[in-house]
Amino acid sequence: MLALLSSFVLFSGCASTIGGQGAVRIGDPAERPHLATVLTTGDYLAFAENVTNEMLGSSFVAAWGSKQPKFIVGKLRNNTHNENYRMGDLHDRITETLLNSGTVRVVDKSATSFDYIIKSDLNTTRQGNSKGAELVYFTLVLKVFDIGGELKGQWSDDLPLIKG
Amino acid sequence: MKLRKIVLNNRRFAKIAVAVILVLFISLPIAGYAGDVEVLLSGDRLKQDLDIAHKVMRPIGRLSKAGFTIQNRSNNLYNLEYQAVWFDQYMQTVSTGTWQRFTLPPNMGKGVVSIGKSQEASIAVFQIRLPHDGVINGSNLGKEHKYENSNMSERENSDNK
Numbered sequence: 001m002l003a004l005l006s007s008f009v010l011f012s013g014c015a016s017t018i019g020g021q022g023a024v025r026i027g028d029p030a031e032r033p034h035l036a037t038v039l040t041t042g043d044y045l046a047f048a049e050n051v052t053n054e055m056l057g058s059s060f061v062a063a064w065g066s067k068q069p070k071f072i073v074g075k076l077r078n079n080t081h082n083e084n085y086r087m088g089d090l091h092d093r094i095t096e097t098l099l100n101s102g103t104v105r106v107v108d109k110s111a112t113s114f115d116y117i118i119k120s121d122l123n124t125t126r127q128g129n130s131k132g133a134e135l136v137y138f139t140l141v142l143k144v145f146d147i148g149g150e151l152k153g154q155w156s157d158d159l160p161l162i163k164g
Numbered sequence: 165m166k167l168r169k170i171v172l173n174n175r176r177f178a179k180i181a182v183a184v185i186l187v188l189f190i191s192l193p194i195a196g197y198a199g200d201v202e203v204l205l206s207g208d209r210l211k212q213d214l215d216i217a218h219k220v221m222r223p224i225g226r227l228s229k230a231g232f233t234i235q236n237r238s239n240n241l242y243n244l245e246y247q248a249v250w251f252d253q254y255m256q257t258v259s260t261g262t263w264q265r266f267t268l269p270p271n272m273g274k275g276v277v278s279i280g281k282s283q284e285a286s287i288a289v290f291q292i293r294l295p296h297d298g299v300i301n302g303s304n305l306g307k308e309h310k311y312e313n314s315n316m317s318e319r320e321n322s323d324n325k
Binding site for chain 2: 029030031032042045046049050052053056057061062064065066097100101102103
């Protein structure tokens with residue numbers, strides 16, 4: 001009887017641990033849930049999608065034809081109020097998208113032969129009130145310079161996050 | 165008869181004619197076509213209030229650019245979100261975009277554009293829906309379906325009033 005009871009407790013314990021996963025669930029990477037007015041990986045993906053939409057749709061890129069110019073990743077500046085944003089992660093998403101599009105080649109910073117440098121800035125403006133409402137406006141600016149230092153293209157994307 | 169003689173005897177004319185036919189044949193898909201752009205509206209209310217027009221797919225360099233316009237025919241202000249999913253010619257998913265939010269004021273329109281970020285991307289499917297904010301509230305994690313449904317019905321009820 002005791003063995004039966006203990007096995008029931010044992011298995012019911014397993015059921016609650018393995019079967020129902022408590023409050024944890026698997027999310028959809030395309031969804032962009034926010035628990036606070038901070039950027040998430042979903043926002044990084046959206047930024048990458050939107051700025052590359054603009055860049056790849058521009059006359060600057062269309063003029064390359066079948067050429068695949070070499071890019072290096074230059075300075076990535078985080079001008080936001082939050083120092084924890086990983087600009088490297090954000091830029092990895094952008095270079096991944098550009099690389100997979102087959103329009104560019106990405107070379108290391110140590111390379112001596114390249115055509116363009118990508119630089120980007122992440123900026124915010126912030127408003128809030130005493131009741132805890134908050135509006136944080138994020139702007140990602142992507143700039144492409146040639147080796148002569150001339151700005152050849154600039155594209156941006158905005159994301160306002162509002163906390164009621 | 166004279167014209168026929170001229171055509172037959174003039175080799176240059178024949179070459180030009182062949183070139184013109186070739187250019188017309190090649191440029192047919194380049195001119196822009198809507199067959200490979202699909203826009204799916206989620207829910208009867210959106211289908212009733214919104215119009216989709218000017219669907220177009222164009223080559224841009226070695227990539228494809230798909231777009232459409234959406235028109236709000238109602239007096240409701242719509243907060244919506246869309247997602248662009250790109251497929252290759254065999255309907256294999258090439259890329260799935262994130263949900264992008266936008267506002268559509270009453271009786272106003274908006275253009276939506278996406279670029280297939282791979283040379284294989286040739287078919288674009290856009291999905292449009294009301295925002296799924298239910299997942300934002302931590303206490304509602306895992307219950308978003310109930311929240312969304314109640315959100316929808318609340319909106320519909322308020323509209324009916």
